[in-house]
Amino acid sequence: MREPESSVRNAIAQFVGVIARHELTSGNWPALLQFIQQMVQSQNAPERQLGVYVVSVVSSVAGDQLLPHLRHFLHLFSSTLDDTSAPAAFHTIQALTNFAPLVGQENMTEFQALLPKVLVAIKALLTKDEDQAAESMELFDVLAECEVALLVPHLRPVIQLCLDISGDKNLGEIVRVKAITFLGYITRLKKKYIMKNKLIVPLVSAMFSVACSESEDDSCLGFFGGEEGEGGSPVHAAAQTLDACALHLPPDKLLPCLMSHVEPALKSGVPHQIKGAYLAIAMVAEGCADTLRHKHLHPLLQCICHGITSENQLVRNSALFALGQFAEHLQPDISKYHADLLPVLFNYLTQVRDYNVTRKLA
Template sequence: VLEFIFVGTSSSDPKMSELASSVFSTLTDVAPDQFVPHMDTVCRLYSSALVAMDASGNMATPVMYNVLLAMSHLVQFIAGREEVERTYEESIPYVVRALAAFAEQDSYQFIEAFDILENLAEDSPRTLTSQLKLLIDFCLQLSANAQLDDSVRVKTITFVGWLVRLKKKMIIKQRLVEPIVVALFRLMSVAPEVEDEDEEYFGSNEVSTPSTCATQSLDVLALHIPPKHLIPTLMALLEPALRGSDPLAKKAAYLSIAVIAEGCSEHICCKYLRPLLDVIKRGITDPNVMIRNAALFALGQFSEHLQPEISQHA
């Protein structure tokens, strides 16, 4: 069976390669441990399949999909196996190109194939380190593409938050905080497509949109990135939004103020409490109900997370 998989997946016959890769995906799902003694051969198959698919100019194929699923199933066994981890690490640029192709063609296959990145983040995060900028840029690019299915965009935004939790020092070192914050703020400034989404700032089991997901991810940034690296970038976005006439940008500004309250509480109390409270007071008297609600949400978050300092301004 293994020989059939290894030979068949590399076959020039499309039907044979699709069948063999499907068997590969199925068996790694139900009996992944059976492949552990053969990981060197598996890695050679994986590398050659990626190179061949990339050279063909079409990465969103059934064979590529099956191979990504299979390799995702095997991630749980790679920790500590340096050569195998290196193969996965070196595969990431190819994986990103394949996922970008699936995002355009089939959102379901994109979501399923994306498991390989999530599993690496879970079980072998070191494999992501050298490719961190590539992964962040890829996720931000897809999340900003309104032509893609929302499920694709939500998946990539969520993964950015995951990478922030895992690799915060590298994200700071590689100066990725600013592009992440800018991208999230833009997503938060988009008109909701779901009725009453502006009330559902952190999403729910029923509603998860790029906008609500971006709000959640900004909260993750505030909890994991030191305020000195986060707040200056955010303030540069808030000031023009609050001065401007776009109600969606104003709503995003108040939501941003709200979600940094917990993670940046000490920094806000020391440097920004009075001016931000003045901003919130203006917001809760705004004639636009969407802006008022966002400002009231910010006030509630301040009341919860900035005690006892905020009580002095009651």
């Protein structure tokens, strides 16, 4: 506690956690719980911060052993979450994340009562340490996966926070990808909640806006590949979330909203807007296949062919990607348009060949 170096104090706290994993099981270390309580309730900020950090470390390796004292910890956390100007709030959220899979009916009400304060703390972290904010949002993932009942009463503001983060271009990619990925995950998990609470329109609108934004990997279209999940750019994450929307939400609810964005974007003349439109229709091709085949295929193929002939490389590549997705998911109907598609593709391939020949001769 009196160690002046924070790195040393943190190392000691981690060592305490390893010992606690073995000693608390047999009840051999009652002084540790007394120490934690004393530190967490201290009026001295560094002591309070250390106490919460010890709880976060011990709960990560010996959460089961602390479970009998969870209600008391939750009561203490109500005050440490208010300390948003110090790391105490962040470490409190870490501890809550560790405890989340262990919460039973007897502690559910107390745990749920802390979630509004968690949201406030994360908003504060966004202005100070985006990496900590992103790590704190792991709590939402754990609750959705393990104890979604804990999250449901506060799911609407959690989703709104993620929508706000995803659309804030002043924030870094890590925290934005974290927010966007959660939106896709919760759509797969709670599609009825999304529909009942009329969240399809704001969700699709937010993802389309991100899809239309500039990305460092635009030149090589890296956002079109890769595995689903976190990582990559916000554009890639938004594409995956649109895919989740198409797979889990009714097409008659999803497509009208999406097409209201796609049509003006295709007519805008702005390459990134057009790219976003092609990316969006490409990512919903699998989930909305039947509706697209029967109601939208011909006009969309015309738009795609127009994009393939564009002089802008980003637009061309985006249109080609959309055509590839359509060819994979909209069979056999798309084959009927071979007379329209093949000349466009052959012309494109001829241009690519001529360009490569010219480069070699230069």
